Amino acid sequence: MPVLSVTGLNVRFSTEDGSVHALKDVSFDVPERRIVGVVGESGCGKSTLINAILGLLAKNGEVSKGSILFQGDRDLTKLGATEMRALRGEEIATVFQDPMGALNPVFSVGQQMVNVQYRSGLSKAEKRKRASEMLKQVRIPDAEAALSRYPYEFSGGMTQRIAIAMALMMEPALLIADEPTTALDATLEVATIELLQELQVKIGCSVLFISHHLGVVAELCEDVVVMYAGEVVERGTVRQVFNDPRHPYTVRLLECDPARQKKRMRHLPTIPGEIPDLRARPEGCIFAPRCHRRFGACANTPPDMETGTGHVARCFLADQPEPVGAQG
Amino acid sequence: MLNYAIKRLGLAVVIVSVAMFLLFSMIYLIPGDPASVALGPRATEAMKAALRERMGLDQPIWVQFWNFYSGAWTGDLGTEILSERPVLTVVMEQLPYTVALIVGGISWSVALGIPLGCLAAVRRGGWVDRIVGVLSVAVIAVPSFVIAIYALLIFAVWLQWLPAIGAGEPGEPGDQLVHLILPSLAVGIGWVGYIARMVRASMLEVLEASHIRTAYAFGLPDNQIIYRYALSIAILPTVTLLGIGIGQMLSSAVFAEIVFSRPGVGKLVYDAILTRNFPVVTGAVLVTTAFFVLLNLIADLIVGALDPRVRSNF
Amino acid sequence: MSEAISEPVIALGRGARSLRRLLREPLGAFGLFLVVAVIGAAVFADLLASADPSRISPRDRFMPPGAEHLLGTDQLGRDLFSRVLHGGRIALTVALGSTGVSLLIGIALGLISGYGPRWLDNVLILLFDAIKSFPTVMLALAFVTLFGPSLTAVVVVVIIINVPGYARIIRTQTIALKNAEFVTAAQSMGASTARILRVHVLPNVIGPILILASMDIPVVIAIEAGMSFLGLGVRPPTPSWGAILNDGFASIRESVWIVVAGGIPIILTTLGFTFLGETLRDVFDPRLKAR
Numbered sequence: 064m065p066v067l068s069v070t071g072l073n074v075r076f077s078t079e080d081g082s083v084h085a086l087k088d089v090s091f092d093v094p095e096r097r098i099v100g101v102v103g104e105s106g107c108g109k110s111t112l113i114n115a116i117l118g119l120l121a122k123n124g125e126v127s128k129g130s131i132l133f134q135g136d137r138d139l140t141k142l143g144a145t146e147m148r149a150l151r152g153e154e155i156a157t158v159f160q161d162p163m164g165a166l167n168p169v170f171s172v173g174q175q176m177v178n179v180q181y182r183s184g185l186s187k188a189e190k191r192k193r194a195s196e197m198l199k200q201v202r203i204p205d206a207e208a209a210l211s212r213y214p215y216e217f218s219g220g221m222t223q224r225i226a227i228a229m230a231l232m233m234e235p236a237l238l239i240a241d242e243p244t245t246a247l248d249a250t251l252e253v254a255t256i257e258l259l260q261e262l263q264v265k266i267g268c269s270v271l272f273i274s275h276h277l278g279v280v281a282e283l284c285e286d287v288v289v290m291y292a293g294e295v296v297e298r299g300t301v302r303q304v305f306n307d308p309r310h311p312y313t314v315r316l317l318e319c320d321p322a323r324q325k326k327r328m329r330h331l332p333t334i335p336g337e338i339p340d341l342r343a344r345p346e347g348c349i350f351a352p353r354c355h356r357r358f359g360a361c362a363n364t365p366p367d368m369e370t371g372t373g374h375v376a377r378c379f380l381a382d383q384p385e386p387v388g389a390q391g
Numbered sequence: 392m393l394n395y396a397i398k399r400l401g402l403a404v405v406i407v408s409v410a411m412f413l414l415f416s417m418i419y420l421i422p423g424d425p426a427s428v429a430l431g432p433r434a435t436e437a438m439k440a441a442l443r444e445r446m447g448l449d450q451p452i453w454v455q456f457w458n459f460y461s462g463a464w465t466g467d468l469g470t471e472i473l474s475e476r477p478v479l480t481v482v483m484e485q486l487p488y489t490v491a492l493i494v495g496g497i498s499w500s501v502a503l504g505i506p507l508g509c510l511a512a513v514r515r516g517g518w519v520d521r522i523v524g525v526l527s528v529a530v531i532a533v534p535s536f537v538i539a540i541y542a543l544l545i546f547a548v549w550l551q552w553l554p555a556i557g558a559g560e561p562g563e564p565g566d567q568l569v570h571l572i573l574p575s576l577a578v579g580i581g582w583v584g585y586i587a588r589m590v591r592a593s594m595l596e597v598l599e600a601s602h603i604r605t606a607y608a609f610g611l612p613d614n615q616i617i618y619r620y621a622l623s624i625a626i627l628p629t630v631t632l633l634g635i636g637i638g639q640m641l642s643s644a645v646f647a648e649i650v651f652s653r654p655g656v657g658k659l660v661y662d663a664i665l666t667r668n669f670p671v672v673t674g675a676v677l678v679t680t681a682f683f684v685l686l687n688l689i690a691d692l693i694v695g696a697l698d699p700r701v702r703s704n705f
Numbered sequence: 706m707s708e709a710i711s712e713p714v715i716a717l718g719r720g721a722r723s724l725r726r727l728l729r730e731p732l733g734a735f736g737l738f739l740v741v742a743v744i745g746a747a748v749f750a751d752l753l754a755s756a757d758p759s760r761i762s763p764r765d766r767f768m769p770p771g772a773e774h775l776l777g778t779d780q781l782g783r784d785l786f787s788r789v790l791h792g793g794r795i796a797l798t799v800a801l802g803s804t805g806v807s808l809l810i811g812i813a814l815g816l817i818s819g820y821g822p823r824w825l826d827n828v829l830i831l832l833f834d835a836i837k838s839f840p841t842v843m844l845a846l847a848f849v850t851l852f853g854p855s856l857t858a859v860v861v862v863v864i865i866i867n868v869p870g871y872a873r874i875i876r877t878q879t880i881a882l883k884n885a886e887f888v889t890a891a892q893s894m895g896a897s898t899a900r901i902l903r904v905h906v907l908p909n910v911i912g913p914i915l916i917l918a919s920m921d922i923p924v925v926i927a928i929e930a931g932m933s934f935l936g937l938g939v940r941p942p943t944p945s946w947g948a949i950l951n952d953g954f955a956s957i958r959e960s961v962w963i964v965v966a967g968g969i970p971i972i973l974t975t976l977g978f979t980f981l982g983e984t985l986r987d988v989f990d991p992r993l994k995a996r
Contacts, residue, residue, distance in 0.1 A: 119607055151610030159608070164601040169623050169697075179609045229609070409835035417851055525732065532979035534927035536934060537968045540954055544964060548957060642842035646931060650954070660843070661935065664850045676839065676847045684838050 064135045065092040066237050066269040067116070072129035072140075074108075074115050074293075084344045085111045086293045089129070090367070093237065093286075098263060098270040100284035100301070102277060102316070106338055108293035109273045113239055115140075116271075117157065118147035134236060152179055156230035160242040162223035166214040172198075173210030176229050183233075197228040200265075201258060220251040224258065231262055238263070238270045244279060256283050277320045281305055286373075289313050292338050292349045299374030309368075309376035309384055311354045348378070356380055399691055403684045408460070410680050414673055415459050442472075468674035473666070478674035481659065486678070488558055488655040491567075492644045493637060495575025500582035500636070505626065507583070508590025512625075513617060515595065523591070527584035536646035539577035543650060546573055556652040574647040581643070582636050589632050594625040627697060634690025638683045726988050733984030739977025743970070747793035756784035758791040759942040767960040777962040779952050785966040788944040793970060795856070795945045800925040803860040807867035808918050812910075814868065815875025816902050820883060826876070833869035841866055845928065849937040859938045863925050870921075871914060878910040916989055920982035923975035930971050946971050 074086040086108050093099045101109055114120045116131055118139060131139040133155070139147070151157075159165045167175055176194035177187065185193065191210060198206035201224040214222055223243060230238060240259065244252040256279060263270055274280050280287055280301070287304045289297040289312065297310040308314045315334045336353035339345055345352065351361040360379045368381040434442075443449055450458075462468065468478035511523040530538075547555035559567035597603065598621055606616045645657030652658075656675050663671035727733040746753060756774075762782035770777045776785035818829040836844075845862045852858055882888055888905050896904075932938035933947030934954075941948065946967050953963025 117608055119604070148610045148612070151608055153610060157605070157608035159601055159605055161601050165605045167602045167606070167620050167624070170620075178615075179611065181611070181615075226605070405831065406834050406838050409831055410838050413832075413835055414847065417847065528732075528979055528983055529976060532923050532975040533972050534931060534975065536931055537950070537971050540950060540957075540964055541968060544957060544961060548961075638838075638840045641840040645842045645846070646934075649935065657842070660846050664846060664937070667850075669850050672847055672850045676843045679843050680839050683840050 065094045065132075066134055067093040067271065068130075068132040068135070069112075069116075070130050070132070072112075072115065072131060073127045074111055074120065074124060075127045076121065076124045078123065078342075081342050083341050084293065085124070085341060086115065087344065087349075089290075089293075089295050091288045091295055091298050093269045093271055095269055096263075096267055097286060098260075098272055098284045099286040099288060100280035101271065101273045101288045101290060102275060102280055103290035104275060104316075104338065106292075107290040109290060110241070111293070112290070113157070113241055113271075113273065116239065117151060117155065118142065118144070149182070152235075153182065153233050154235050155237045155239065156233065156235040157239045157241065158223070158226050158230045158243045160245055162219050162226060162243075162246060163214070165226050166222060168214055171211050171213055172217075172225055176210070176225075176232065179229060180232070193232060194228075197232045198225065200262065201225065201228040203228070220247055220255065223247060223251075223255060227255075227259065227262070231266055231268070234266050235268055238268050239273070240270060241273045242275070243272075245274070245276070252279065259283070277305075277317065278322045289316065293341060294349050294377065296350065296378070297374075297376040299371065303371055303374040307371075307374075307384060309370050309374070309381040310350075310378045311356050311380075311385070312350045313376075314385060350378075356385065395695065396692055399688050403688050407681050407684050410684075411460055411463055411677065412456070414676060415456050418669075418673060463677060468677065469670040471671055472668050478670050479678070481671060482656060482675045482678045485654055485656045485659045485675075486682075488653060489641070489644050489648070489657060489679075491571060492575055492578055492647060492653070492655060493640045495571045496579030496582065496640045496643070497633060497637070499576050499579030500586050501629075501633075504583040504586025505590050505622075505629070508587035509594055509617070509622060509625075511587065511591045512594035512598065520591075523587055527587045529584070530580050531584040533581075535577050535581055535643035536650060538580055539574065539643075539647050539650040542573050542577055558653045558655075570651075570653070574644075574651045574653060577647050577650070578640050578643040582633075582640065585632060585636065586629055589629055590622075590625055593628050594621060597621045597625045600624075627694060630690055630694050630697065634687040637686045637690075641679055641683060727981075727984055730984045730988075732980045733988070736977050736980025736982075736984060739973055740981050743793060743974045743977060744797065746790050747797050750787070750790035750794055754784065754787035754790045756787040758783065758787040758944045760784075767956070767962075769960070769962055776966040777960070779949070779963050780956045780959070783942075785949065785963065788949055789946070789966055789970050792944040792946045792949060792967075793974075795939060795943065796926050796929055796970075796974065799856065799859060799863070799929045800922045803863040804867065804918050804922055804925055806860070807864045808871060808914065810864065811868045811871025812875050812907070812914065815872040815910075816879055816906065818872060819876040819879025820898065820902060820906070829872070830876075833873055836865060836869050841928070842931070845932060846937070849932070854932075854937040854940065856939050856943075859929050859932050862932070863928055866928070867921060867925070871918065874914055874917065875910050878913070879906055882906050882909055912989070916982070916986050919985060920979070922982070923978040926971065926974055926978070 069092070070090050072086055072089040073084070076083040076085055089108075089112065091099070101112065103109055111120070111124070114124070115126060116139060120126070126140045129140065133139050133150070137146075137150075139150075142150070166172065170178075173191060173194060176197070177190040180190045180193065183190065183193075195206040195210055198209055203209050203221060203224060209217075209225075214225075217225065223246075227243070243259070244255050247255060259270070259272075260283060272280065272284055284301055287298065287301050288295055289304065289310065291312045297304055297308065297313045304313060305317065308317060312334075319332050319334060334353055339349060339352065346364070347362040348354070348357070348365050351357045354361070358379075365377050365379045367375045367377050368379075369375050370381050466479050468482070470477055471481055507523050507527075511520040514520050543555055546553045553573050554570050557570060559570035561567075598617075603616060603621055606620050611620070641657075644655065645661065647653070648655040648657040649661055656679055660672055660675045663669070663675070727737065760783060762778075765774070765778045765782040766780055768774055768778040768782075774784050774786060776789060779785055779788070814829060818826045839847075844865065848862050848865070849858050852861075882905070888901060891901050891905055929938055930945070930947035930950065933945040934951045935947075936951065938947060939945045949967030950964060950971070951967075953960070953965075953967050957964055
C-alpha cells in the first residue's frame with residue numbers, strides 16, 4: 064500500500080484575471096520506504112503540488128477534482144483544518160528550499176525544536192533531549208550548545224541539516240523535501256543527499272523529493288515523476304524514465320541537462336518556446352506547441368499510456384520512442 | 392554591541408551639543424537684550440544691569456556660550472528669575488508628571504495599536520481591516536489637543552465619569568491613575584494609529600516569510616504561528632517607531648497638561664512663558680531635548696537587544 | 706527632443722487618469738470633497754457669512770446655534786460661523802504659505818547638501834538632526850518666548866520644523882541621481898552645476914517631495930491651531946480655529962457650542978487633507994508608502 068497516492072488531482076486558483084488551472088489530472092504514488100523524485104522547470108506546479116498535499120493552498124486556491132490518499136485511508140483533500148494540522152509535522156514533515164529563511168530568526172534553535180513537539184506530551188527536558196539527539200544524528204557539532212543558539216549563527220549547510228533534523232524528529236511516514244539542496248554548493252549538496260538517504264533508511268519513511276536537478280534525482284531517487292505546466296507527463300522508475308524516456312518533454316529535458324552532455328557544446332541546448340499561460344490552458348496536449356513530434360491527434364488530450372510496469376507517459380507516441388539526441 | 396552603543400552615544404552627545412548651540416544662538420539673537428525681555432518694559436536700567444551681570448551677559452559671546460555649554464553638561468541650567476532656585480531642580484520636580492503621562496500614552500497606543508494592527512493583517516482586505524485603516528488615519532490626522540478637549544468635554548463635563556483637572560492627590564496612586572486616564576489617552580491615541588499601521592504592514596511582510604510557511608508545515612497551531620512566531624518579529628519596528636513617537640508625545644503632553652491643568656514640564660514652560668521666566672524655558676527645552684535624544688538612543692539599543700540579527704551585526 | 710514635447714501631454718493624460726482613480730477611492734473622494742469645501746468656505750467667507758467676525762455684541766453672548774447665528778456666538782457675542790470661516794483663511798494661508806516657503810528652502814538646502822562639497826553636507830546633516838532632536842512644541846514654545854507671539858512666529862516655527870525633513874529627502878535623491886548616467890553625461894558635456902541641478906536633478910526629485918509636503922499640510926494646520934490655542938499664535942481679535950477653541954475651553958461650562966465650532970473645522974480639515982494626501986500618494990507614488 065503506497066504511503067501517498069495522488070489520483071486525478073486538479074487544483075484551480077481564482078484570480079482577478081480569471082481561473083488558473085494550476086494542476087491538471089495529476090496522478091502518482093509514493094510507495095512505502097521509497098524515495099520519489101519530482102522534476103520539472105520552475106513554474107511547473109511543484110510548489111502547488113506540495114501545498115495541496117499539505118493542505119496549505121492559498122485562500123484563492125482549491126482542489127477541484129481528484130484525491131490524495133494518505134496511507135490508504137485518509138483523503139487529504141477532504142480532511143478538515145484541524146485534522147490536517149494534526150497530520151502536518153507528525154506524519155508528513157517538510158524541508159523547504161531556503162535554509163537560512165526556513166527557521167524563525169528570533170527564536171533559538173532549541174526553542175523551535177521543542178515547540179514543534181507540542182503534541183508529544185513529553186516534559187520540557189525530554190523534548191530538549193530528543194532535539195539534541197536529533198541534532199547529533201545530523202552531525203551538528205556540540206548539539207547541546209547548538210540548541211541555545213540562533214539560526215543566523217549557523218552556516219547554510221548547517222541550518223539545512225537542522226531543518227532536516229526538525230522534520231525527521233517526529234519520525235514521519237512521509238518527508239516532503241522541496242529542493243532542499245538547491246541553495247547549497249556542490250560539496251554540501253552531496254553530503255546533504257547522503258545524510259537524507261541514511262536517515263530515510265534509519266527511520267523507514269518515504270520521501271517525496273522535489274528538484275530540478277536531474278543528477279541528484281538520478282542519484283537519490285528510485286522513482287521519478289516528470290511535471291510540465293501542472294501535468295505529470297511521465298512517471299516510472301528512475302531507470303525507466305532516464306534510460307528510456309517516452310514523452311518528448313522528458314527527452315528534451317534530459318538533453319538539456321548539462322551533466323548529460325556527451326560532447327562539448329558552445330551553447331547549452333534549451334527547449335524552444337515557453338510554458339503556456341495556465342489561465343487559458345490550451346485544448347489537447349499541453350506540450351504540443353513546443354513539441355517537434357506533434358501531429359494532428361495532439362489537438363486532443365492524450366491518454367496516460369503505460370509502456371512498462373509503472374512506466375506511464377501522457378503522449379500518443381509513448382509506444383514509439385525516439386532515440387535520445389535524435390534532435391537538436 | 393558595545394561598540395555600537397558607544398557610537399550611538401557619541402552621536403547623541405554631538406546632536407545635543409548642536410541643539411544647545413542653536414538654542415544659545417536663538418537667545419543671543421533676540422531683538423533687544425535678554426535682560427530687558429526677561430524683566431519687561433518697566434524694568435529700570437540698574438535692574439537690567441544687575442541681571443545682565445548675574446547672567447554673565449556682559450562677557451564676550453564665546454565665554455557666554457562656553458559657560459552655558461559647560462554649565463548645562465554639569466547640570467547648571469541657571470537659576471529661575473523669581474525664586475532664584477536652580478532651573479534643573481525646578482524642571483526635575485515636574486519631569487515625573489510628564490514621564491507618567493507619556494508612559495500612559497505609550498501604554499494606550501501599544502495596548503490598542505498592536506492588537507488592532509495584528510487583527511487588520513490577519514483579516515487582510517476584510518471590513519475589520521478597512522475600519523482599522525480609516526480609523527488609524529483619522530486618529531493620526533486629528534491634533535491631539537482637539538481630542539483632549541473633546542475627551543474632557545464628553546467624559547468629564549457631560550458624563551462626569553472621570554475627573555477633569557489636576558493630577559490627583561499626592562500619595563494616592565489610585566487617584567493619580569484615574570486622573571491619568573483621559574490625558575494619557577489624548578497623548579497616546581494618535582500613536583494607536585501609527586502603531587496599528589506599522590504592525591499591520593510588518594505583520595503582512597512576516598506572514599509571507601518562509602519560516603512562517605515552515606511553521607505551518609510543522610502543524611503548529613495557527614494562533615501560535617500568528618501571535619508568537621510572526622508577531623514577535625513584526626513588533627520589532629514598533630520599538631523604533633516609539634522612540635520617535637516619544638518626541639511627538641512630548642508635544643502632545645504639553646497640550647494635555649495645559650488642557651487638564653496637570654503639573655508637568657509642559658505646564659511649567661507654558662507658565663514660564665507667560666511670566667517671562669525664560670531661563671526656565673530654555674532649561675526645560677534643553678532637558679526635554681536631551682531626554683528625547685536619550686530615549687531614541689535607548690529605543691535603538693532595545694531593538695538591538697530584541698533582534699538577534701541586529702545584535703550580531705555590531 | 707520629442708520626449709520634451711510629449712512630456713506635458715503625457716503628464717496631462719496621466720493627471721486625468723489619476724483624478725479618476727482618486728475619485729474611485731471612497732476615502733480619496735471624501736478627502737477631496739472636504740478640502741474643496743474648506744477652501745471654498747475660506748475663499749468666499751465674506752459672501753457666506755454676512756456678520757463681521759470681530760464685532761462684539763455683549764447682549765448676544767453664548768447663544769446656541771440658530772437661524773441668526775448658524776453656529777451660535779462666543780463669550781463676547783461674536784458670530785461663530787463668521788469667525789470659523791475667516792479662521793479658515795488664516796489656517797489655510799499659514800498652511801500653504803509656510804509649506805511653500807519650507808519647500809523652497811528645503812529643496813535648496815537639500816540640493817546644496819547632496820550636490821555640494823562633503824564638509825558642507827556633513828554640517829547641514831548635523832544641523833538637520835539637531836533641529837529634529839527638539840520636540841516640536843518645545844521648539845515652538847522656546848521660539849515664541851524669545852520673539853513674542855505672532856502669526857510670523859507661527860510661520861517661522863513651521864518652516865524650522867519642516868525644512869530638515871524636506872532637505873534630507875531631496876539630499877538622498879540628489880545623491881542617488883548624482884551618479885546616474887544622464888547626469889554624468891550632462892557633466893561630461895560641460896553643463897554647469899546650476900543647469901544640471903535645474904534641468905536634470907530637480908524634475909526627478911520634485912514629485913515625491915510635493916506629495917510628502919501635501920501630507921504635511923494637516924500637521925501645519927494643527928501647529929497653527931495649537932499655538933493659537935495656547936495664545937502664542939495669532940493675536941486677538943483675529944479669528945483662528947485655535948483661538949476659538951481656547952475661548953470655548955475657557956467657558957466650557959457656560960456653552961459647549963464654542964468648543965464645537967472651533968474643533969469641528971480643525972477635525973474636518975485635517976481629515977480631508979490627510980485622506981486626500983494618503984490617496985494621492987497611493988495613486989501617484991506607491992513607493993512612498995514605505996516611509
